[in-house]
Amino acid sequence: MKKIDVFILSGFLGSGKTTLLGNIIKQEKAAERRIAVLMNELGRISLDSYLIEEGIPLKELYDGCICCTLQDKVEVQLHDLLADPNLDAIYIETTGAAHPVEVLDAIMSPLLADKLNYKGILTVVDLLRWSSRDTLSPQIRQLLLEQIYHADLILLNKTDLVSELEAAQRLFEIQSLNSKASILLTKNAEMSLKQISQMNLHPKEEHSMANMGHQLKLQTILYEFTNEISQTSFEDWIKELPQTVYRMKGFIQLKQYQKPVLFQYSYGTPLYMPQEMKLPLKLVIIGEELDTERIHQNLQKIENQS
Numbered sequence: 621m622k623k624i625d626v627f628i629l630s631g632f633l634g635s636g637k638t639t640l641l642g643n644i645i646k647q648e649k650a651a652e653r654r655i656a657v658l659m660n661e662l663g664r665i666s667l668d669s670y671l672i673e674e675g676i677p678l679k680e681l682y683d684g685c686i687c688c689t690l691q692d693k694v695e696v697q698l699h700d701l702l703a704d705p706n707l708d709a710i711y712i713e714t715t716g717a718a719h720p721v722e723v724l725d726a727i728m729s730p731l732l733a734d735k736l737n738y739k740g741i742l743t744v745v746d747l748l749r750w751s752s753r754d755t756l757s758p759q760i761r762q763l764l765l766e767q768i769y770h771a772d773l774i775l776l777n778k779t780d781l782v783s784e785l786e787a788a789q790r791l792f793e794i795q796s797l798n799s800k801a802s803i804l805l806t807k808n809a810e811m812s813l814k815q816i817s818q819m820n821l822h823p824k825e826e827h828s829m830a831n832m833g834h835q836l837k838l839q840t841i842l843y844e845f846t847n848e849i850s851q852t853s854f855e856d857w858i859k860e861l862p863q864t865v866y867r868m869k870g871f872i873q874l875k876q877y878q879k880p881v882l883f884q885y886s887y888g889t890p891l892y893m894p895q896e897m898k899l900p901l902k903l904v905i906i907g908e909e910l911d912t913e914r915i916h917q918n919l920q921k922i923e924n925q926s
């Protein structure tokens with residue numbers, strides 16, 4: 621089955637995400653790729669009309685953040701977009717207040733995970749804002765850092781507003797925060813699609829870099845169960861998981877239940893919610909430095925024990 625590429629555009633309020641999206645759309649159209657856009661705005665009702673004029677399927681989520689209040693709606697919107705058989709990619713523009721891990725968590729629905737090919741996070745940083753970050757609250761500063769830390773490609777935007785020397789200094793600073801991301805200095809978020817496609821070319825190198833203490837990109841793993849499982853064995857497995865597993869969610873069939881339960885996990889706490897209908901038994905795991913093979917083997921073992 622054809623999988624649809626998914627990109628997340630992150631970055632603080634006003635950094636240039638919409639400008640970047642406009643550039644990407646033009647280039648994707650020129651490359652004759654069919655793309656769709658999911659836009660999330662905090663409370664804003666306006667939208668960039670050129671997106672519609674160019675015939676790009678667009679879904680909007682307003683007045684809340686994908687990563688919290690709008691989680692349920694994201695799945696429906698993505699499901700609608702995926703109904704287009706000719707679609708090649710979906711770009712998700714997040715609100716400036718969104719944490720990249722939370723956004724990835726929201727879009728990786730167990731029902732859609734096998735249809736989506738998560739490609740990575742593009743973070744736009746406003747050079748002026750970054751230079752004056754000491755004036756921001758500690759929470760906002762932390763958010764800026766998280767958006768940089770989890771990025772696969774970083775655009776240091778608005779080079780026209782700082783000197784060349786300052787831009788070079790900021791580049792150096794940000795590179796030291798995230799050494800595996802490609803970093804571009806941009807004006808009006810100008811970049812080429814080639815630069816985006818290159819950001820994911822080196823998964824093996826990333827792995828070996830991990831051993832040297834460098835940051836890794838967020839990964840998603842999809843596991844499909846064929847059997848019911850014992851809750852005790854499952855929870856024993858959870859206890860052994862590395863701390864770099866940030867989120868898990870999916871439908872699992874526990875022995876003592878007749879129907880699947882929705883399983884949710886974050887910060888070490890498993891939650892089970894019984895479901896009314898039969899659902900595909902798929903589990904999505906989101907984290908960093910994940911050993912996919914080992915996770916698959918261990919889950920298989922739990923299934924075989926049951």
Ligand SMILES: Nc1nc2c(ncn2[C@@H]2O[C@H](COP(=O)(O)OP(=O)(O)OP(=O)(O)O)[C@@H](O)[C@H]2O)c(=O)[nH]1
Binds near residue numbers: 632633635
């Ligand atoms: N001077 C300058 N302005 C820029 C540049 N890139 C974008 N802008 C402007 O910055 C403002 C914000 O850009 P947007 O692309 O809307 O930023 P955004 O991140 O989508 O903003 P939110 O949706 O509010 O989070 C707009 O007025 C842009 O025209 C740049 O490189 N230099």
